[in-house]
Amino acid sequence: MTLGQRISGYRKALGVSQEELGARLGVSRQAVSKWETGAAAPDMENLLALAREFGVSVAELTATPEPPAPAEAAGGPEPPPPPRRRGWWIGVALVLALLVFMTGTLIVLGLRSTAGQVSDIPEPVGSAFYLTWQVPRLGHQEWYEYLSLGEQEDFFPFGTSLVLTEPEEVLDTDDSLSTLHRADCGAVRLEYLHTGYAPELDPEAPEREFITKIATMVPGYTTPRGIGVGDTKEDVLRTYGDELVYCLKEQGGYTLVKHDYYYAFQTPETFGLSLCLYMRDGLVAGIKLEHMLDAGNTAYAPNNVSIFPLVNGEPDFSARQEPEREEISDTRRVYIAWNRLVTDSNLSAEERYACRRDVFSLLPDMDWGELRQMGSAENPDDAIFGLMTWLEDQAPYSSAEILWVQMGCTAQGLDGAYTEGYCRILSRALFSDPVTFSKSLAAEGADEAAKSSALHLTAYDADLYPADLENALDTLDAALAGGVFTDAERGWAELLRLYLTTPLESRGDLPASPAELG
Structure with missing residues (x-):
């Protein structure tokens, strides 16, 4: 048993709260809580004061062995053993005493187990909103722990055996005295508010903590009515x-x-x-x-x-109503689908596919200026560059996605620094599949202006990655030599190769379509 557990046990046996014990010792309730949870240790002065309050010696409180008797410490002769004829009843007495002690211990453990308590935390009587679980203890007994919503008597971990598995996330709130804490304890996740003590504002309001959320995805943790993860x-x-x-x-x-x-x-x-x-x-x-x-x-x-x-x-769906639907722009649809993909871990495979299709298929029709207005007031460009980074990270792309990326070159509002970001998406599409990229340029009905822009923008960014560019050219050369292209596709593949191998300053004179190659 740790020093903190002994302090907690003696305090509770004395029937006082952490706040009352702190007042007796001249320390804060939080200091007592830290001693009991092992976050800090009392100094010698406080140890003496604790021992005095509990009516025990410092050695008993700290579980320090008593010093040897003077004769033993000085190395003197040991006292003679008692006469042999008296040893039998001493042994019997010791055995009887041990049996009485063990029986009493088992009775206490049994009572505590029946009461469903650990660390003397009472079950929240009458409450329907707490989480409970069993904790194995000595003698194969199982004690219950409880964690309720609302204001707590102790500080985190609130008298339970919960231990952080990740550093706490601490967020400021509108109240300058309060912070929101997100605690990941492995099987259990918590959110709680910590409110500091401000004697100048309210000397009667002590430092305190208030649990706002408790969640688990692990079996063995149940509601007051016994329902847990895995139940039907x-x-x-x-x-x-x-x-x-x-x-x-x-x-x-x-x-x-x-x-x-x-x-x-x-x-x-x-x-x-x-x-x-x-x-x-x-x-x-x-x-x-x-x-x-x-x-x-x-x-x-x-x-x-x-x-x-x-x-x-x-x-009962008898009175079911359909949610109101609003007409939204293509840009808004892209923004909604992208955000669902980024933030919603609960999407099914079919839903993820549908959202991804919406993002890529609407790239040619969206307005990047409108998307900018959906960003934060402080950094409106975050929405644009966030989407572009996400698009870049989705490579390799399907053949349909490559075509949509190419056709998105002429989307409204795609200019300046935004164009440079889009160039990177195009070069990623090229590097991931040069053959499909070439074939997509030959797609019937595709916008000719978008095709020309795709050639210029792809080559502009590809120059920055010479190793990837060399691999793409080798793949194109092999495909051209292997006869994998139709005549129309071959013309676009040759034109693409021309753009990729021509210096930037000379690309303005290059033809815009295979028909101009001659």
Whole structure:
């Protein structure tokens, strides 16, 4: 047992809170919390004060062995052993004492296990919004740990055995005294608010922490009604029934886990608290408890658009309404599809394909100036260069995507520094598949001006990567020699090769189409 665990145990046996013990010692509640969690150790003065408060010696508190008797320490003669005739009853007494001690210990452990507590954290009586799990202890006993939403008595890890697996993410809030903490503890992820102590503003408000979100995707962590990851839809409905609402699959933004749909649970008595059970293939895939603060108990009220009531365990779609649809521009469609691909980890393979197709197929029709207006006020160009970087990273491209990239050369608003960024996308398309790139230039019905621009812009950037350019030329030469092109495709392949091998300053005199090659 660590020093922190002994301090915690003695404090709780004394029946005082961390704040009260700190007041007795003249230190803050946070200092006591750090001692108990092992984040810091008390100095000798505080050790003496702790031992005095607990009514034990410093040696007992720190588990330090008592010093040997003077004769032993000085190396003097050991006292003679007791007469042999008295040894039998001493041995019996020791055995009896050991049996009594072990029996008492097992009774205490059994009582604690039955009470469902660890570190003396009581189960949140009457609450429907906490996460619980079992922790193995000595004697193969299992103690329960609980983690509730709302204000906490202790600081992170709130008296539990949770340990960070990644550094905490700390974000500022509108309140200068508060910070939002995101804690990844492996099986459990938390968000909590830490509010500092400001005696000049409110001497009665101590430093405190408030849990706003608890989430898990790991079996063994359950709701107060015993539902955990891996439980079936039947288990969920048997436990919660029509108290749940049925929610369509979340679209866009952050989602906890891939899912087909999810159930949400709220009660009128617990303002702002919610429980979500994410379902995939008929099983619970993730659990999220959240204190929604300003949202109140209406956050998961049925709206018959995305949230529906349950009737006998099945969603009632009888009053279903279609969401309002707005007419959006091609540029907006590109922006929405791109953002879903970047931010939504919950997309199916079919949805990812559809979004990717929207981005590439609409490149010729979009307005890069309009896209710029969708960026942040501080850095409006971020939207443009973000999309271009994403497009560049998607190589290798399909044959259709290569054609759409080529035809996007003449899109509205693609000029200046934006053109240079687009050149890199074109050269990536060339380097990934020179043969398909050449064939795409010969596509019937494609815009001739876009083809000419594609030749100039591709060659402009390809010069910057001589090794890649040499490989592309070797591939083109082999294809030309191997007869893999039709006559029309061969003309564009030869024209492309001409652009790639002509110095930049001389390209202005080159023909714009194979017909001008002569």
